[in-house]
Amino acid sequence: MRIDYDPQAVGTAAFYQLLTSVVVPRPIAWVSTVSPEGFVANLAPHSFFTVSCVVPPVVQFTSVGRKDTLRNIEETGEFVVNLAPEPLFEEINATATDFPHGVSEFDAVGIEREASLRVEPPRVAASPVALECVLHSTLRLGDSTVVFGRVVHAAVDERVLVDGHPELALLRPLSRLGGNEWGTVAGVREIARIPYERWRQERDG
Template sequence: MRIDFDPARCDRNTFYRLMTATVVPRPIAWVSTTSAEGTDNLAPHSFFTISCVEPPVVQFTSVGRKDSLRNIEDTGAFVVNFAPEPLFEQINATATDFPRGISEFDTVGIEREASLRVKPPRVAASPVALECELHSTVRLGDSTVVFGRVVHAAVDAAVMTDGHPEVARLAPLSRLGKDEWGTLGEVREISRVPYTEWQGRGQAG
């Protein structure tokens, strides 16, 4: 038996909680920006993914008009910092609704690192930083999707194996429902089956 939910009949928060509990796990974009006045901002956003490969574009969604969105609209630049398990408490702390003009870097005590191509700083302890220039935004109801063209990627050599980031060394965090977070857990590996081999399987059967 299924329980039916009609978004037209549910209040906003009820359906929001349903979606964030079922669209899981969600990677976290730990977005650093700099305001037009020069204040560095840092906040996690869990509506985050890759949008395009060529050119490389990533996207995250600002639910409401948060400082990250305002700063990106004003300056055209941001950094997506990877959210690793060892920084769990700091990442959560930067989700606090600090008043505009207060830097999460300074208040939470997070060390900065200069970016190479954009003004906003990186998180020094994060193993991966994607430096982005604003590509475009799309307004959808109470939210804004931000698309950023990746103009530089900086990866800690300690998480690399044979020239490729190793997921166990990255130790990614993810967001789940309610106040729940996910860690890497078991990693399973399987290759895709080419169609030519799939046909062969069918003929063998």
């Protein structure tokens, strides 16, 4: 037996909690930006995040409401997506605090930064992966804005590479689940896609 939920009937907050509890796990874009004047470096996690395109390489995240991250990107056209690794769990959560406008999460939380190569916003020094992006476009949907960024440079810590490729067990990415829950990589299953011709042969015996 299934329970039916009508978004209009249950209300925005309740249906948001339902969506974020079933659309799981969600990767985290730990986004760094700078203010238009270049004085304040902001850093905030966004859990509506994915890859949008391969050619050109484009990633996307959604800003729910209008926050410093979105305003900075609209003004400067640049941002960095830093991988959110398990060892920085508490720092990542702390940067989600609603600090007043003009306060740098880097400084408030005590997060070391490093210079980016192609864009102005700094990278998180302790994050194993940074995707430097320039703004491709934005899409307004209700109370949210989807931000598309063209990746112009990727910086990967050599310590998480195995045979030249990022190793999941070394990256240790966090994910967001429902409520205050976060996910870690506890186990991995691997299976190759089956070409149709092989699938047909195996089916037919």
